Amino acid sequence: MPFIEWAEEYSVNVKEIDDQHKGLFQIINNLNDAVSEGKAPGVIDATIHKMIEYANVHFATEEKYMTKYHYPGYQEHKAEHDQFNLKSLEMNGRLKAGVYVMSTEILRFLKDWLTNHILVTDKKYGPCFNENGLI
Ligand SMILES: [Fe+2]
Numbered sequence: 001m002p003f004i005e006w007a008e009e010y011s012v013n014v015k016e017i018d019d020q021h022k023g024l025f026q027i028i029n030n031l032n033d034a035v036s037e038g039k040a041p042g043v044i045d046a047t048i049h050k051m052i053e054y055a056n057v058h059f060a061t062e063e064k065y066m067t068k069y070h071y072p073g074y075q076e077h078k079a080e081h082d083q084f085n086l087k088s089l090e091m092n093g094r095l096k097a098g099v100y101v102m103s104t105e106i107l108r109f110l111k112d113w114l115t116n117h118i119l120v121t122d123k124k125y126g127p128c129f130n131e132n133g134l135i
Pocket residue numbers: 059062077081117121122
């Protein structure tokens with residue numbers, strides 16, 4: 001069973017964004033596999049970098065539409081993305097310092113943050129995006 005599994009309950013009703021969320025889940029599963037298979041620190045480091053990069057592409061997509069459609073919750077939403085980036089950078093710094101035992105904590109954080117953020121925060125813009133013709 002995958003570590004984190006996309007299900008219909010995570011849908012925000014916009015295909016492009018659902019697909020990106022699925023992509024993020026996939027990278028987190030890859031990271032979980034790399035950790036549980038005891039892959040070399042370099043592999044884990046590269047996967048975390050890929051995850052951070054992909055998360056930023058994804059955040060930029062959401063922020064682009066929120067701005068375009070004058071979504072009223074934009075500031076609070078962006079603040080959550082910024083928090084995530086700060087936390088990711090901090091974790092990355094600790095990994096670089098050689099604290100590889102952090103992996104389980106990182107995975108737990110990623111899973112909790114992402115599922116909560118989608119279910120609570122991302123879901124709120126769905127109706128606004130749909131009203132503007134984005135489905
Ligand atoms: Fe978001």
